[in-house]
Amino acid sequence: MTGSPGTNPRQFLASHLFLKLPYPTKEFSGQTIIITGSNTGMGMEAARHFVRLNASKVILAVRTASKGLAAKKSIEASTKRLNVVEVWDLDLTSYDSVKAFAKKAKGLERLDVVVENAAVFKFDRELKEGNESTVTVNVISTFLLALLVLPKLRETGVKHNKMPVLTFTGSFTHADVKFPERKAMRIFEELNKEDVKLKERYEVSKLIQLLCTRELASQLDKSGKPGRVIISTLNPGFVATSIMRDAKWPYTWWLAFLKVVLSRTPEEGGRTLVNAAYGGDGTHGKYLDDCKIGTVSPFVTSEEGVETQKRLWAELSEILEKIQPGVVGNI
Numbered sequence: 001m002t003g004s005p006g007t008n009p010r011q012f013l014a015s016h017l018f019l020k021l022p023y024p025t026k027e028f029s030g031q032t033i034i035i036t037g038s039n040t041g042m043g044m045e046a047a048r049h050f051v052r053l054n055a056s057k058v059i060l061a062v063r064t065a066s067k068g069l070a071a072k073k074s075i076e077a078s079t080k081r082l083n084v085v086e087v088w089d090l091d092l093t094s095y096d097s098v099k100a101f102a103k104k105a106k107g108l109e110r111l112d113v114v115v116e117n118a119a120v121f122k123f124d125r126e127l128k129e130g131n132e133s134t135v136t137v138n139v140i141s142t143f144l145l146a147l148l149v150l151p152k153l154r155e156t157g158v159k160h161n162k163m164p165v166l167t168f169t170g171s172f173t174h175a176d177v178k179f180p181e182r183k184a185m186r187i188f189e190e191l192n193k194e195d196v197k198l199k200e201r202y203e204v205s206k207l208i209q210l211l212c213t214r215e216l217a218s219q220l221d222k223s224g225k226p227g228r229v230i231i232s233t234l235n236p237g238f239v240a241t242s243i244m245r246d247a248k249w250p251y252t253w254w255l256a257f258l259k260v261v262l263s264r265t266p267e268e269g270g271r272t273l274v275n276a277a278y279g280g281d282g283t284h285g286k287y288l289d290d291c292k293i294g295t296v297s298p299f300v301t302s303e304e305g306v307e308t309q310k311r312l313w314a315e316l317s318e319i320l321e322k323i324q325p326g327v328v329g330n331i
């Protein structure tokens with residue numbers, strides 16, 4: 001299950017050194033877009049693109065209002081478009097915050113795109129809502145929000161005869177993990193054990209996210225509910241942001257070096273989010289890489305990967321049902 005960096009190291013290097021990602025030009029006129037983790041990094045730059053591309057409402061879902069307001073100011077200054085950006089509170093370490101956010105989103109007139117972009121890269125163990133915080137933020141809250149906004153996305157699809165998009169910012173690092181916790185009877189419980197190492201936890205969270213996104217897409221295909229929602233995972237590549245803000249020396253030196261020689265800018269990373277937001281039937285259930293359909297790690301499509309996907313989804317569904325009874329019925 002290795003092959004760092006990502007599924008194809010040669011392609012990774014070539015695309016980071018030579019590929020020019022397409023600059024988004026197709027408009028989002030009239031659309032309402034939610035993007036989580038959009039006060040900084042590629043989330044903010046994607047929001048800037050959405051506003052420039054004429055979206056009607058762009059909701060910055062952030063955990064610190066002052067940072068969200070600063071992002072809004074910056075976007076308004078560069079795009080010269082006012083009354084488009086809204087800043088809403090969302091803290092993925094709190095299920096109540098996720099529920100309150102989703103309740104507010106229910107009141108929207110329409111919801112065309114949700115980009116689940118917020119994530120943490122932790123080096124120390126910390127519990128949030130009873131789970132290790134990487135799992136809480138990058139997986140549980142992320143899918144709680146996904147299932148809670150599904151009805152509004154569907155409703156928009158039916159009303160406007162279109163296919164709204166729910167996309168997740170994944171990572172090439174999903175391919176770089178051993179993920180021994182998958183062998184346990186209960187994977188989420190294993191991930192929560194104090195003696196289980198946090199090394200590779202971020203990468204594992206991105207693998208779990210990818211598997212659960214694929215399962216969600218397949219479950220939606222079987223659901224008889226009206227309205228088709230496009231589900232995808234996007235890989236932005238290696239982007240110079242502050243995602244590894246908690247990293248320690250000597251890792252920090254290595255990162256600084258990589259940022260200089262290899263990384264994409266947050267604006268370039270933002271293009272990959274916008275590309276995924278365009279959606280389209282062909283992207284449903286897919287992993288998008290370099291703004292096109294990419295290749296997942298061999299584990300993901302292996303027999304064991306598919307079985308792990310089913311087990312993870314069953315466990316995650318149980319967890320989500322405890323947090324919000326009935327939520328899995330939104331599929």
Ligand SMILES: NC(=O)c1ccc[n+]([C@@H]2O[C@H](COP(=O)([O-])OP(=O)(O)OC[C@H]3O[C@@H](n4cnc5c(N)ncnc54)[C@H](OP(=O)(O)O)[C@@H]3O)[C@@H](O)[C@H]2O)c1
Nearest residue numbers: 037041042063091092093117118119171238239241242243
């Ligand atoms: N940078 C890369 O090379 C890279 C590569 C592959 C994938 N990604 C993925 O890209 C996405 C965006 O990351 P980035 O690189 O742009 O890093 P970033 O600048 O650090 O952005 C992460 C965002 O997530 C937010 N966030 C963290 N914890 C949160 C919480 N509990 N509730 C709500 N929001 C929370 C952060 O808010 P605060 O500012 O308040 O902390 C920030 O807005 C992430 O999913 C990351 O895993 C990044």
